[in-house]
Amino acid sequence: MTHVMACIDNSQSSLAVCDYAAWASQRLSAPLTLLHVLDKEKYPASADLSGNIGLGSREHLLEELATLDAQRAKLALEHGQHMLEKAHERTLISGAISPDLKQRHGHLVESLSDLQDDIRLLVIGRVGEDSTRSAQSLGSQIEAVVRTIHRPILITASHFKKPEKVMLAFDGSATAHKTVQMFASSPLCTELPIHIVMVGADSEDNRKELEKARSTLVSSGLKTEAEILPGEVETVLQAYQAEHMIDLLVMGAYGHSRIRQFLVGSTTATMLRTATLSVLVLR
Template sequence: MTYIIACIDGSPSTPSVCDHAAWASQQLGAPLILLHVLDRTLYPQSNDPTVDIGLDGREQLMEELARLDEERARLAQEQGQLTLEAARQRIIEAGYQEPQLMHRHGSLVETLQELESDMRLLVMGKRGDGSLRPSQVIGSHLENAIRSMRRPVLVTPSVFRIPRSVLLAYDGSATAEKGIDMLCQSPLLRGLPIHVVMIGADTGSHRQQLAAAATRLGDAGYQTEVVVLAGEVEDALLGYQQEHQFDLLAMGAYGHSRIREFFIGSTTTTMLRRCQTALLMLR
């Protein structure tokens, strides 16, 4: 059995993550797991003091630091459990099926990789509890999680809104074709109007690619329309989305190497930062 896994951390994004995850669980007919990971990096080991003290003082300090670390970890564990319980109650009160709760200690990305084989969809907020700086538009774990997973990731905005229309960014690449396959095979968005948008020259070749993609999506039950737009990829996609008020934007994620991204930048990261609606990363 495969699951919807939603990352819950008690940040302001948690209610939206709960709502999106419960909706996705209902759409897919898959059970939901609410996951809270207690990040071990927030609780450093106390066996490396940075001051030069005597042996007696060192032993006493080490005992006190160990006691304090243990207490902080205990309180964080309790807080995480309360956060999960509150999230479960929210979902039940909204009329959805009761989710399972999972509490882990360690690295979020490593935990997700361990769970990946049983994962159907990952749901994460754009900013988590560790995103404290106002200038930090996306969470510290989000980009790494998307890069490391080979499952679709639903990135949630601050407020839940049931998707009624979809914009699919399409470039004819292998990643885009795989994304088409995933949408065709999944009931998550089936039946919704979907605009398949390509950024580039309006050529016969591009029109043929779009027509083929639209046919496949139409056969799977989508209402399709194809569009070719000129301009910079991010600006053109976001402008078209805003103009037509699409509720969800779907696109492939991180199709190029980190070396290329270093020199030319990443469309995925830019869209994560700038998109104001739900964003479905097809992996």
């Protein structure tokens, strides 16, 4: 787990991905890798004509179609390489040092799963090039990536803004404390003010759990404010983010229930869909 890995495609969000990846690479003192995955469903590596022998004139047509597919795939690979080179230039301007370029042919989630032993932090845009959704929506593959990749994932906003204030969503669970410990041990947000927010009743038990989390962050040298607020989780967190001009939201992927072991936690999934700022998901 050594590299910051950034997923690049032809979407507008790739510019923000480059900038956030360069920022994270510098903060973590970790090498940066830029990855482009050519979808094998859109651009098959080769056509399978087995079973078509004996079709006569149709066989020739199928061979011509296979040739066209191969030409399309070759052009797509060249276009992907050009995108990587442009992303390389962008990250150098943003302060990255000698990013590596990597291109793969396959499915995004499968490719990332194969590469995750080398990933310290994955940086990916909220919406990919194939999405018809707005920049404030969530791309169709993001939840699949979060379910599959057991690494921290930074899901970027549509435009880069250097993080200056961070909010950590906390629910008092054992998983949430592990998230706090993981965050406290990372240099990603050192020297930045951290707001740890718990949504729920202002009870003695909740105050105890929140203070424990705050102490963990403070003992790591992080400037930390902690609050318990009543209301609906998503509404409260979004209002707090707007009021305090938070730039980065940090969340764990899972909540209390073991039933969610193969799913993204419901609050996390909702926040990923509705948040307009960048979200760091910790596993």
